Amino acid sequence: MNEPVLFLPFIPLLPFFGFLINGLLGRRLPKALVSFVALAFPCASFLLVLHVAYLAWSGSLPLPWSEPNAPAWISAGAVHVSFGSVIDQLSLVMLLIVTGVGFLIHIYSVGYMHEEPGYWRYFAYLNLFLFFMTVLVQAGNVLLMFVGWEGVGLASYLLIGFWYQKPSAVSAGMKAFVVNRIGDFGFLIGIFLILANFGTLTFSEIAARLAANPAWTGGVLTAIALCLLVGATGKSAQLPLYVWLPDAMEGPTPVSALIHAATMVTAGVYMIARTHFLFDRSPFALAVVAIIGAATAFFAATIGLVQTDIKRVLAYSTVSQLGYMFLGCGVAAYSAAIFHLMTHAFFKALLFLAAGSVIHAMGGEQDMRKMGGLRTRVPITFWSMTMAVLAISGFPFMSAFFSKDAILAAAFAAGGLGKVLWFVGLVTAALTAFYMFRLWYLTFFGELRDHNTHPHESPWVMLGPLVILAMLSVIGGWIGMGHFGAYLAPSVGVRPEGRTGGLEYLLTALAVGAGALGWYIAHRMYHSPTTADGLAPATPPGYKLLAGKYYVDEIYTYLIVKPLLMISKFFLEWVVDFAILGGAAWLLGGIATLFGAILQRWQSGNLRSYAAWLAVGAAAILLFFLIPYTLGASGFDIWARGR
Amino acid sequence: MNFTSVHMFSDVPLSWYLLLSAALFALGVVGFLIKRNLITVFMSIELMLNGVNLSFVTFAHQWHAVKGQIFVFFVMMVAAAEAAVGLAIIIAVFRARSTLAVDRIDLMKL
């Protein structure tokens, strides 16, 4: 069979070229050209992925496919790290999501960011993000994945702080970066542990090494899995490192859609799925994953109940949905988790883009309390948002109906804590439906509460992606029905899914019921709103706690940041500045003066005396090497033997 | 009556070439030590370079290695660059000090 031509390196490189062109020249290029560059390269990249997908579908590309003759990156001793890519079912699905949704959001951004002075900068960053994200997804080894991992973090930081004149945006960017750094630290330790224990960083080799030792479980594998989990919680905004994601909404809305909902934050889930062979060997780590996931899902959903900023609701919703994915991973239902990742990418991107369209319509206003009655003013946005809300709430036969159901079923089927986790998930599903419909009602129904604005529908360049994503949100679940798990099985392993006949239908019905309950409560409270937020007077202390986001930020500030600052300050002022620097200054000064007094006689400034010393040095070296030459061995031999 | 019979005393030992090269190098060093004019000192450096070049060419001949000659070629290029910069520096120094005597240019600044 002929070698299939994949152009794999070009999938990341094309957006990178876009980044280079726009980043280096964008300031001088006309806007139309910037848009063209920004769209053409991701589009080409997407087409390449489609090409690969077609080859895989038609069977001429055997999966998993790892690139032969990939250029070496690091070759040190027995460790070899290459730039090689791996295409298997998992990375292919992820690549399709990343480039496809990414491309749609690029299109949307052309409309959304049209008035921005930093237009070229925005697209340069966005292309850079796509570059790193595709690197992350394609990477055939942990280290290359880490490069992508750090890179998307950088792109995320740049884009959160895109409006760098705004102090809140800057600090949000820093917060994201710092919190991520904690996670990355764990990831890095995990990588070192892998290297120390496996001697390789390539996924396939690690898996092969594990497969060869079926008895190897727990112990160091648990440590590795937990370290990787720390990394994943950082990137995917899970407890306790979720705090950066809501703040990341300071960035432009399409960025929130692409990076902080659809793709980058799911990298943690992807990473766990990719290294599932490690987690599979450590039940403890898996349990931790599941618990973190369920806890985050519930926790974030409760905060989301009371948020008034439309994007923050979505942000907490994202955290919550990511929790679901972790829950899926934790019960070893990786394919269900990835399935949910995919549907979530569709409907959450759609939600954010629709929210962006609403914000655009409201002239930049993000507070839901000032919106209302937009249903007739922005009809297309309204309808696509409706699709997304139905999808996320698990309305029957919409996308999340299938994926969330799969996760919940898997949780229920898992032994031990499974039932508890399932129940938490079920409650969260009700909460999800509630806060989503709350958002829906507040935004689109009733009367417009801020009369200073004149809402208008967005241009088609923004609505087009909305419509496409809306369709995907509706039908996205159908592809997964039954086949998805089987399709992904070669890359993430076969897992018993919760197929228990009648019980399964009962579970499904319960989930739908939970969603319906959430909708009903929301309908009662917000359909004909008299006050801006009906929840507030109902449960005052709880509301305050929720509106304050459980004061996690404040707790972190007092428990970690402040003490750290104080210690740092003490360390800087007394240890570093006074003891080390001051002492060193005195010491060095003294030594320098002493030696200077001696050596200054040498530094006469006279060129010829320097030359003389040079000659003396040369003669000395010659003597050293050549006098023993007459004794039979050269000085070099003696010197070399001494080492 | 062969044209190639022209060389009658044929061979010169390569060590002579090497000795000549060493001598040129040593003379260059001596020049550096005794010359008092900045430009002449610089010329002495060129002399050293030339001495070393000769040994490269000799060894290239000895080992039939083209790379020895290419090394000389690179040395020439670098010497050209060095001469350009060095002479520019000399001009700058002369402008600041209006002297070319090495012994008078002994401050570590212009």
Next chain:
Amino acid sequence: MTLLQFFLWSLLKVVVVSVILLMGVAYTVLLERKLVGRIQNRWGPSRVGPFGLLQPLVDGAKSFLKEDIIPTAVYRPLYLLAPIIGLSCAMISIAVVPFGNPAITGSGGFRFFEISDVNIGLLVILGITSIGVYGIALAGWSSNNKYSLLGSLRSSAQLISYELALGLSLVGVVLLAGNLNLRVIVESQAKHGIFSWNLFGGFQFVAFFIYLMAAYAETNRSPFDLPEAESELTAGYHTEYSSMKFAMFFMSEYANMITVGCVATLLFLGGWTSPFGNLLPAPHNIFLQSILPIFWFVLKVFSFLFLYVWVRGTLPRFRYDQLMNFGWRYLMPLAILNIVATSLWLAYRS
């Protein structure tokens, strides 16, 4: 052929070629004076001998008999050395120029129509030309005269600047021939007469133009004769020279012109080969076989010299900044473009 015979033959060649070269120099002077005269609508020298043909001899005698003045303030060793360097460099180059049919050889492959066959003939000519700068530079400096110094500085700068363009313009030709040996370069142009000359067949007319300009500058000839611009610098670098020393500079200038003409002939105009290529049947007579190539060669060099004089008679002098701009900003890039184009063409063709 014994060593002694080899030496004697070589000596003979050297003597004959030098004498012919010097005669050529002398009569180029006459040619110039006559031609410029006609261009300026006057007769030029016509009194000494028929059509003034003996004028060069008389000029030579005059130079010999003039009083040789050495100013007191000159730096004597170099003042004396400079004209010698100039003239010898001008004359040495001719040693590697093949001017006749190389197929006619003596015993042991001895060639009659070139003094020496060097693999890197072209580079030798370039090298010797580059040393020729010293004659002018030292002359101007040792004269201890500001006109001389300015003239020589101008001249040296001009020579160095245009040497680049000159060398680069020749690269195209070298690329076409794939060799630095002048004989091989000529033979590569022999096949179809005028159509395989590098000038036409090799599409090197741009290079030829650059070479022409650079050659005029290299020989300090009008329109680039700034080093001796009499209206500004009296006589430039040879202001303080008189009698035979002046004559040596004078001769070296014309010898250089001839060398440049020879190089142009060899590199662009097909050397000694006939412009008709194989259209004319090759003569069987050994005498014709040896004399015809020399005829073509001399004819081509003569045409080149004619062009020299013609340009001198018609074009005004450049300003110095114009000269430098022209050399660096136009000729150099053009020459590099020519190299790129030629190598692309060659790569495409192979």
Next chain:
Amino acid sequence: MHLVLFLIFAGFCLAGAINLLIQRHPITSALSLIVVMTSLAVLYLLLGAEFLAAAQVIVYAGAIMVLFTFVVMLLNAGREERTLGSRAAIVLGFPAVVVILALVATIILHAQGLGTAALREGITSTQDLSTVLFTNLLLPFEVTSVLILVAILGAVALARRGDGERTEGQ
């Protein structure tokens, strides 16, 4: 023949080098150096390095040394002054040079397996040289061109007067 040529030009070389040291006027030193370089070119020719011989003449004698004489003329450098100089140069330098020369000479004279050079033998054609230069060593070659470009820029930057000086001077 080779021997004769070698002796003649080696003699020229040494004489030129010594003359470079003896002469007190920079321009005569420069001329002696040119003599050294051109005779070295002939020696290269004897060793079969044709292209290098030409390059030696064109680059060293024709370009670098022209630059030197140019600068000497430009700065109108006169005879060397008699300055006190440095004791270190005399006390340390000369013994060091003697040691270097003696050691190197000893080694050369004791070296085994050094061949001989004869006329018309071991000639490296320009083609061989350029084949290696433009294939295996293309990168160093290109880097050299960058180096030269940098050197040109550096020389221009160094030798031109600063703007302040210009307004002051003229």
